[in-house]
Amino acid sequence: MKRIKIDRDKCIGCLTCTTACIISHGSADNRSRVVIDSYGKYAPIFCRHCEKPECVYTCMTGAMKKNQDTGIVEYDKDHCANCFMCIMACPYGVLKPDSVEHKVIMKCDMCQGTESGSPSCVKKCPMNAITLEEV
Amino acid sequence: MRYVVIGSSASGINGAKTLRELDKDAEIILISKDEQVYSRCILHHYISGIRDIKALNFSGEDYFEKYNIRWINGVEVIKLDDEEQIIELSNKQSIKYDKVLIASGASPFIPPIENLRKANNIIGLRNLDDAQEIKKAIDHIKNVVVLGAGLVGIDAVAGLVDYGLNITVVEMADRILAMQLDHYAASKYEKLFNEKGVNFKLGVKAEKLIIDDGNNPKELIINTGEGIPCDLIIVATGVRSNINFLKDSQVETNKFGLIFNAKGQTNVENIYGAGDVSGKNPIWPTAVKEGIIAANNMAGNELIMTDFFGSKNTMNYLGLATMSLGKVILPDETYIEEIEKDENNYKKIIHKDGKIYGAIMQGDLSYGGILTQLIRAKIDVSKVKKPIFNIDYSDFFNIKENLEYTY
Numbered sequence: 001m002k003r004i005k006i007d008r009d010k011c012i013g014c015l016t017c018t019t020a021c022i023i024s025h026g027s028a029d030n031r032s033r034v035v036i037d038s039y040g041k042y043a044p045i046f047c048r049h050c051e052k053p054e055c056v057y058t059c060m061t062g063a064m065k066k067n068q069d070t071g072i073v074e075y076d077k078d079h080c081a082n083c084f085m086c087i088m089a090c091p092y093g094v095l096k097p098d099s100v101e102h103k104v105i106m107k108c109d110m111c112q113g114t115e116s117g118s119p120s121c122v123k124k125c126p127m128n129a130i131t132l133e134e135v
Numbered sequence: 136m137r138y139v140v141i142g143s144s145a146s147g148i149n150g151a152k153t154l155r156e157l158d159k160d161a162e163i164i165l166i167s168k169d170e171q172v173y174s175r176c177i178l179h180h181y182i183s184g185i186r187d188i189k190a191l192n193f194s195g196e197d198y199f200e201k202y203n204i205r206w207i208n209g210v211e212v213i214k215l216d217d218e219e220q221i222i223e224l225s226n227k228q229s230i231k232y233d234k235v236l237i238a239s240g241a242s243p244f245i246p247p248i249e250n251l252r253k254a255n256n257i258i259g260l261r262n263l264d265d266a267q268e269i270k271k272a273i274d275h276i277k278n279v280v281v282l283g284a285g286l287v288g289i290d291a292v293a294g295l296v297d298y299g300l301n302i303t304v305v306e307m308a309d310r311i312l313a314m315q316l317d318h319y320a321a322s323k324y325e326k327l328f329n330e331k332g333v334n335f336k337l338g339v340k341a342e343k344l345i346i347d348d349g350n351n352p353k354e355l356i357i358n359t360g361e362g363i364p365c366d367l368i369i370v371a372t373g374v375r376s377n378i379n380f381l382k383d384s385q386v387e388t389n390k391f392g393l394i395f396n397a398k399g400q401t402n403v404e405n406i407y408g409a410g411d412v413s414g415k416n417p418i419w420p421t422a423v424k425e426g427i428i429a430a431n432n433m434a435g436n437e438l439i440m441t442d443f444f445g446s447k448n449t450m451n452y453l454g455l456a457t458m459s460l461g462k463v464i465l466p467d468e469t470y471i472e473e474i475e476k477d478e479n480n481y482k483k484i485i486h487k488d489g490k491i492y493g494a495i496m497q498g499d500l501s502y503g504g505i506l507t508q509l510i511r512a513k514i515d516v517s518k519v520k521k522p523i524f525n526i527d528y529s530d531f532f533n534i535k536e537n538l539e540y541t542y
Binding site for chain 2: 003004005006008035036037038039041042043045048050051054057058059060061062065079081082083084085087088089090091092093094095096097102133135
């Protein structure tokens with residue numbers, strides 16, 4: 001499967017990835033973010049589509065699923081019961097509900113729904129801080 | 136190799152699926168008392184009418200075909216003969232197994248309150264049958280008592296709240312959801328449900344049920360002497376493990392339920408256990424993980440359960456979401472409690488010597504998962520030079536070879 005590789009040292013916190021994410025999903029919200037640690041260093045927080053995904057284990061409706069072919073942890077908003085157990089389960093604090101209706105989980109889908117089908121954040125990063133790698 | 140899995144909820148469904156992923160050729164049989172696969176955590180959405188039975192399925196519609204699993208449904212396991220390795224079913228069928236996963240779950244416990252066990256319309260909210268029975272009763276009843284204000288009880292209230300019934304919640308603790316919430320967080324829900332006409336009798340004990348000649352409930356008498364009118368009682372006062380069928384076997388159980396180790400092994404070879412049947416940590420993610428882990432060990436792939444953090448939950452009633460983790464009430468003065476709140480949000484973190492022991496987030500739950508991990512793994516946060524409510528993953532940022540995060 002492919003994962004977004006994060007080179008933290010290259011990140012300048014420009015938030016182009018955040019903007020690209022919002023636009024790519026036609027959404028009011030971002031599905032990834034860049035945060036700053038105690039020493040002022042940037043840390044891009046992107047869903048890892050984990051091998052052992054806590055969000056999937058904790059999903060009581062089956063809305064959150066690991067696609068064994070692509071490795072992507074997929075989220076079906078129509079099957080979701082908005083219980084928010086996945087938000088609680090993600091050890092890295094990646095997930096949140098949408099800010100408009102507070103119902104839909106803002107989950108990275110690696111831009112599967114777009115024409116190119118590959119992550120918009122990676123394409124737009126001016127620093128090459130995030131790249132798509134086969135793992 | 137023939138694997139038999141007993142139970143079609145979180146552990147059983149995930150266990151059987153994992154067995155298939157690890158063993159392409161084995162015969163896998165899943166036996167369930169349930170006739171449908173459904174998530175019991177969302178039964179209140181079935182009662183309220185926002186989900187039909189199909190939408191309760193968490194396994195995917197083509198589960199049994201996709202994973203080539205033979206499903207014997209609507210049938211109860213009566214006896215497990217661990218010497219002959221045979222399971223006897225309520226339909227008189229006997230099934231031989233090479234290895235069996237017991238994921239038979241638990242059933243509502245009806246407390247020994249006078250007349251409660253013999254009355255009609257006394258329903259626990261555990262199975263789809265229960266939810267169907269409750270839904271059927273709605274048309275011809277007026278007064279509902281929900282006994283117990285834990286998550287199941289409040290789920291029941293949430294499912295019924297829009298039907299115009301007279302609902303009264305009877306609870307021994309001084310607040311609802313006492314295991315998950317402190318007084319402040321609980322009071323927010325009490326107020327929201329109050330506004331919808333729900334009555335709460337808190338800090339009281341049910342003493343006696345008055346029934347008519349036909350055994351129909353009339354009035355529940357509580358220890359204050361007050362009588363609460365009821366045509367239906369939903370009993371949400373806890374569960375007991377489904378281990379009756381093991382009583383003539385050598386499989387070890389205790390007062391909670393089935394005993395199995397971190398690999399899912401019971402004391403008898405070829406017999407494994409997972410999920411609520413243990414009587415411990417009865418939450419969905421634990422059941423899923425135990426099912427997956429037991430299945431791995433059954434198929435010869437060693438895997439050990441490491442996540443024993445069971446006091447965690449989220450809820451979302453009447454548009455207000457809450458996350459509850461670990462200790463939510465200050466255990467003693469050696470712990471420090473920090474609170475941040477405004478009109479719509481409430482956050483509380485309990486910590487001591489650089490470690491977080493408990494938290495409540497109410498309102499906006501964004502990115503709250505970090506707290507689960509910090510509590511579960513007892514991670515020292517004293518190196519983080521930020522307000523405790525602003526802690527995020529940046530100060531623990533660490534990437535593995537496969538590009539996943541780790542701590």
